[in-house]
Amino acid sequence: MNKVVGSAKEALTRAGVRDGMTILAGGFGLCGIPENCIAALREMGVKDLIVASNNAGVDDFGLGLLLETRQIRKMISSYVGENAIFERQFLDGELELEIVPQGTLAERFRAAGAGIPAFYTPTGVGTVVAEGKEQREFDGRTYLMERALDGDIAIVKARKGDPAGNLVYRKTARNFNPMIATAANVTIAEVEELVPVGGIEPDQVHTPGIYVQYVFQGVNYEKRIEQRTNRPKGGA
Amino acid sequence: MKNVSSRERIVRRAARELRDGYYVNLGIGMPTLVANHIPPGVNIVLESENGMLGIGPFPYEGEEDPDLINAGKQTITELVGCSYFSSADSFGMIRGGHVDLTIMGGMEVSQEGDLANWMIPGKMVKGPGGGMDLVASAKRVVIIMTHCNKKGEPKVLEKCTLPLTGVRCVDRLITEHAVFDFDRGRMILRELAPDVTVEKLREITDATFSEAPDLAEMAL
Numbered sequence: 241m242n243k244v245v246g247s248a249k250e251a252l253t254r255a256g257v258r259d260g261m262t263i264l265a266g267g268f269g270l271c272g273i274p275e276n277c278i279a280a281l282r283e284m285g286v287k288d289l290i291v292a293s294n295n296a297g298v299d300d301f302g303l304g305l306l307l308e309t310r311q312i313r314k315m316i317s318s319y320v321g322e323n324a325i326f327e328r329q330f331l332d333g334e335l336e337l338e339i340v341p342q343g344t345l346a347e348r349f350r351a352a353g354a355g356i357p358a359f360y361t362p363t364g365v366g367t368v369v370a371e372g373k374e375q376r377e378f379d380g381r382t383y384l385m386e387r388a389l390d391g392d393i394a395i396v397k398a399r400k401g402d403p404a405g406n407l408v409y410r411k412t413a414r415n416f417n418p419m420i421a422t423a424a425n426v427t428i429a430e431v432e433e434l435v436p437v438g439g440i441e442p443d444q445v446h447t448p449g450i451y452v453q454y455v456f457q458g459v460n461y462e463k464r465i466e467q468r469t470n471r472p473k474g475g476a
Numbered sequence: 477m478k479n480v481s482s483r484e485r486i487v488r489r490a491a492r493e494l495r496d497g498y499y500v501n502l503g504i505g506m507p508t509l510v511a512n513h514i515p516p517g518v519n520i521v522l523e524s525e526n527g528m529l530g531i532g533p534f535p536y537e538g539e540e541d542p543d544l545i546n547a548g549k550q551t552i553t554e555l556v557g558c559s560y561f562s563s564a565d566s567f568g569m570i571r572g573g574h575v576d577l578t579i580m581g582g583m584e585v586s587q588e589g590d591l592a593n594w595m596i597p598g599k600m601v602k603g604p605g606g607g608m609d610l611v612a613s614a615k616r617v618v619i620i621m622t623h624c625n626k627k628g629e630p631k632v633l634e635k636c637t638l639p640l641t642g643v644r645c646v647d648r649l650i651t652e653h654a655v656f657d658f659d660r661g662r663m664i665l666r667e668l669a670p671d672v673t674v675e676k677l678r679e680i681t682d683a684t685f686s687e688a689p690d691l692a693e694m695a696l
Contacts, residue, residue, distance in 0.1 A: 268545075269545065269549040270549070271526070271543060272543065319602060319605040320601070320602060321603065322549075337601065339601065341604055341605075341607075342525065342609060343566075343567025343570060343571055343608075344567075344609065346564040347564060347571075350564040362571070363571070363609045364608050364612070365612070365642075366643030410543045411528075411543040411560055412526050412528050412543060412544055412546075413543040414527055415562065419563070465540055466549040467545070468550075469551050470537045471533050
């Protein structure tokens with residue numbers, strides 16, 4: 241099975257990307273984000289997108305690039321605090337926002353990929369997150385019902401991938417990518433290194449190829465650091 | 477300078493909450509500094525909710541790895557024996573009650589142990605990140621914050637005025653003046669700093685609390 245395509249644009253075209261679609265994007269902050277797919281979405285100019293991703297990038301990088309061009313109609317995120325463009329568009333009423341607690345967001349993606357339409361969680365009971373949601377008591381504790389969150393296209397980033405779509409992530413760049421890879425109709429994986437089938441130790445596969453429809457060798461990764469923090473040389 | 481010393485005092489006191497063998501999640505900002513004051517002989521494992529156990533110190537200049545960050549998006553390093561996992565697994569371990577302790581910042585805490593720390597209406601909505609999940613499910617929730625805001629107004633209140641992060645979720649509150657515990661909706665003063673009286677504390681606290689029979693001096 242060969243799922244290899246030449247570029248992000250080819251993958252998105254073959255996936256049938258169009259205006260108004262729901263895109264699920266992997267990454268946490270700017271770590272482990274599908275840089276090539278974001279750039280291609282910008283170049284292709286699809287608009288009115290609903291984008292579900294833990295964060296919304298920064299002004300000039302990550303999903304911020306799609307906010308800048310007003311291609312996103314609605315964001316579904318847990319934290320959007322690093323983005324002035326986001327703030328302006330949101331306060332001007334141009335951009336919708338659905339705030340989802342981070343663990344609930346991760347589980348909503350996981351549930352979508354695992355065929356679970358809804359689940360109960362204690363997170364957010366008694367807060368604005370609970371508004372309009374069914375509540376139920378189990379063993380004396382109140383839980384909220386949260387729905388699975390699926391999408392039309394998932395864009396994920398992995399360290400390594402093979403033509404069968406098997407993926408390996410690196411360190412904390414794993415984050416939301418594995419769940420997002422399972423949660424959409426079509427999943428596109430961009431990888432830093434495309435290896436031949438057999439190039440990944442089967443025991444080390446994080447995302448099995450069944451979830452991935454297209455894989456390509458990514459190019460020109462910037463991998464920008466959001467908060468560069470250091471300890472002094474010679475210090476503890 | 478007063479503010480700096482208040483923060484230092486809070487962070488040092490918070491570090492005394494750490495117990496040998498704990499798995500601990502430290503919130504963004506002041507709580508992250510608690511890691512600099514781990515008591516001798518206490519071994520803990522720090523969890524980062526983006527998907528890591530075994531956080532090490534910040535990297536030396538030139539050794540930053542963009543694939544290795546904490547929940548505050550800061551560059552970090554790994555300790556020997558660390559592990560990586562997905563954010564779903566991470567919140568599975570949080571929601572499943574496997575994280576012993578979370579230490580988090582606060583904007584307001586109510587006398588019943590409600591917490592508000594994620595949003596100021598009228599200003600920008602940033603979002604709670606993993607805060608709501610952590611306060612709902614960590615085995616123990618310790619909130620650290622300055623006792624009053626920059627205008628000198630109390631942040632410990634009868635009822636929170638800001639949107640809540642969690643209801644009756646706080647186990648312990650540490651400020652520069654005192655340590656309070658929360659038990660079934662009641663607030664109890666456990667420790668008092670040596671430079672403040674109970675009377676003075678009540679003046680700067682808009683909440684009803686009782687004094688523990690074994691009220692102690694706050695260890696600084």
